[in-house]
Amino acid sequence: MAILRYPLILFCCIALTAPALAQVPDAAVKRYHDAIQYRLKRNDSMAYVALNDAIQKHPAYADAYSTLGSWYFTDRKYAAAVDVFVRASRSCRNGQSAFALPLARSLLYDYKPTQALQLVAGNSSSTNKEWDMLRRQATFMQKALANPLKDSVVNLGPRINTIYPELHPFISADTQKLYYTRMVRNVDMDCYMTIPDSCGGWFSGGNLGSPVNTPDHEAAQTVSADGHYLFYMRCDNRSENGWDQGGCDLYMAYTPDSVWSIGQPFGATINTPAYEGMPCLSPDNRDLYFVSDREGGYGGLDIWVSRFEDGLWQLPRNLGPAINTPANETAPFVHIDNKTLYFSSNGHPGMGGADLYYCRRVNDTDWSAPVNMGYPINSTGNEGSISVTMDGGKAYFSSDRDSLEGNYDIYETRLDEKVQPVPVAVLRGYTYDSLTKARLSHGAIVINDARTGEKLYRFVSNRGDGSYMITLPVGKNYTYVANRIGYQQVTGDILLADSTGGPQPVNFSISLLPQGYTAPIYDSLILTIHFPINSKTLSDSAKNIIQSAITPWLGEQGFVLMVNGYTDNTGTPMLNEELSAMRAKLVADEILGYGLSEFSVTSQGWGEAAPVASNDTEIGRDLNRRVEVVIRR
Template structure:
């Protein structure tokens, strides 16, 4: 066999074919040995150089890869152009940015390249320039491997952490094929217990990855791959699903409809803390090339048609793994299209006046020339959990934790938790709408809803602002208030409950027994001491306009019904006349004689009958 560089012997071709089979079976060491033998047999075999260089790149041995591509250029001078881009890429990933720039500067054919190769050429130039700056700039903190309780010989990525920082959920790919969710809890010393399979649901025999739990803990959004549908439209290879809390676990996952899912790729969801915006990754038509980040907004009970985040965020290459911070203004994502350190890097962008700003690279060694592929933040925004295949891991892709640079942290915010409930019977009220606006300008800032389960809500709001609150629900009067927060509470959120008043409510009337006055047999007059006591009791209420007095007279059972009725009424009139003499209007005095009804003691002795010969004055006020 021959190629443009000379003869490839049958032995070299056999060695090359065996090496390709070893690469397919992930037997890297054997493949390396076979390719080295192949090149000794056929020093001009360019395909073997390419395979060996890519093998080193796949194993993170970028310096070795660069040496192989240099050797290829020397062995086949006429093929030098074919190895310029792989060589520059390997040099960038080996952190040899000066040499990468030199290789690209010496290449004179960039203007004549195809658009795709021209884009790759320009990207490598930007990476080389940025890399030279990044490694000499003020370093960020170095990510720390999370250890063997979390990481394994398999790949771990797409971490997410609960608001109280006590539960970590991530994706693990076992045997290079099966993706499932694993969960770990913190122990009493602040470390992590061994991660366990999250179970079914949401895990299944298909591929589940990149989960995102809502801030209130009630919803789970994730990606499931390997989907097919009868009509070929509603489900593609990877689609977005959601599940909600049910009893002690999760409901069976449900796919989003065709507004979100297409026959293309949809995955890696990120939900805003108010559950109103869903960021995700798709290669659908209308993007800027490769995979882009899109957002759908929940309005009028439906997820709306997704919008592309635009060219400030998306590039002709891949943007993946979005994470929206709880300030709803800072987006973190992964890209191999923006200037970086050589592999996939993590970036952040801030939203100002509804427009995403130019992304910033998280810097070195937060990012590395290796692939840093996903990130989430702790609730306070000061710590990040990320996935990377950098050197020193337990497997190919491991989880790390690192302190966030101050410049890349979200805007200061706090969490607020509460419920909406009926102010009278204390029933919890789901579907109450909770609007937060700027108290000075009236601009609507946040919109939450008490959930369908326990009627709770979880809000994330910026500090040092005065908010106007408007809470409303069908059948209830609106609730309005103003509030502000100056201190962040994320592990133990501020509590703000909303008591709502039923529309049919009328203020209750409260009756209070002020006094009882007792009478001798057949007597209807009060003694002087009783009259003095009555005046003292009534005095505090003389200036109150919303009070009424009910004067109820009673007798014992010794007389006839007619006599008892007249006697009880006469006693009530006696006290009513005294109230009138104090200045209380007739319209506020209600008189009733009840004869021997409603005794407070049995009529079996003179002592007990004395208790039943009485007048009660009841005060009624709202």
């Protein structure tokens, strides 16, 4: 915080100055001490004047140059700091070597990486690690400034940002809620939320209130993709014995509608006496990412992940040295694509302060090497955290770039394609009873790769309203199996091989037929097969789905299977009706191959009638090209 910087800097200056005072005229020393007093009283302008007077009275006053330059640098007056250190290099004994490092650092923060690199080259033999970090930062900045991204950065303005720090923005999956943290009066951190206005902006944010916020610090909130779970950190809650909880721990609250429950702390598997904070849940509700300085890390704050298996959160795993450095990695954000991880770090090469980075998922546990998000998203200030919208086109992040006091604000930016997440389809829906249409919680759904049969995802519908959300990479096809205690298993396919573009929400609900229930007048959907564009054949995965759905009915009596074919709205109505009838007959013939009577299976083509999704999107058209098998008793 800004209020703490003065005593620390003054202590360093006084300690460095003492040995040299005897060589400096008394008048210069007096003005130096005057500057110290002005700085302690936060009268910066007079402090600058006093130090310049001291230098004028003794042009080789190294400590005065050092103090003045460091104050300018701390106050983010980088051009002034450069001027001071250049004069010091020329005027002081051994000035070129003594002031080379602070001069190079000031040049870097003044967006002059080429000049900084010249100084770095002149000190290439130095073993100081700061020179190596400066070289890496200046090299990166030189390339970033020469190749700026197309991002446009805009401060969200006074409705959101205040004289106090605003941090940790998080945009909900439907983009209708923006959560953030505010340090009220620079004392108490609370969670806030705002909604969009009708003009493309945001209304003034409101405190989330009790029971989420308390007299303690609540911060770094994120919300699960389905909107039902709130994750946040609470600080200043160490137990009396110092072992049960840490200074900051992870909490979770639940809502079935709009009111959050009382937050509950995670157990000892997650929370320790160390720092745990900045949680983020993966969109499949399986992995919890967070920040900790617990033992087993690589230095300062590291990013860790815990997986939810067998009803329990497992021991956290460090993301490893590709992500974590001896410095600090914070604010993990896993996009709804579940393939892109964004975070903040001051340990990787960047623009100078803490920068924002992204990496891509390599496999179930590993991530690619981080990539800096570039200029102008990153600045020579500190970028603290980022949240990206579902479609990947826009992001919200916190930064102190425009503040001389280190005060963070929230910014909005449109993302360049290079740093956008992976295109995915977002399937949202709920499990429900085929007969009563009542929603069913705890429905188990498994998603498989249609080509290999590999099990890719397993998730359970929400405990409250039976809802769920899953993201699937486009460009491939899938099958699903859904079941619940007391209900029959349902199988089907999901065709996304021909889909392109950013994430699009798709309504995808699953009906379940009660186990052993006979409904003589109700029709129940037991099978859905989707077809690629203009396809007139059954794939092997489609045949496997048919086998799984039909086998339980072999040997049963008194039912009729109605096979109905549908298309999207591409082409003429007459051709679509013919194509849908042909596909329905393909499925009917496959079913008859299992020995069912031809009198128990009927087929019909309905063309583009009864779409289940919008024909305006490619994913919607994929879902409409289908054959449904309905059983009637």
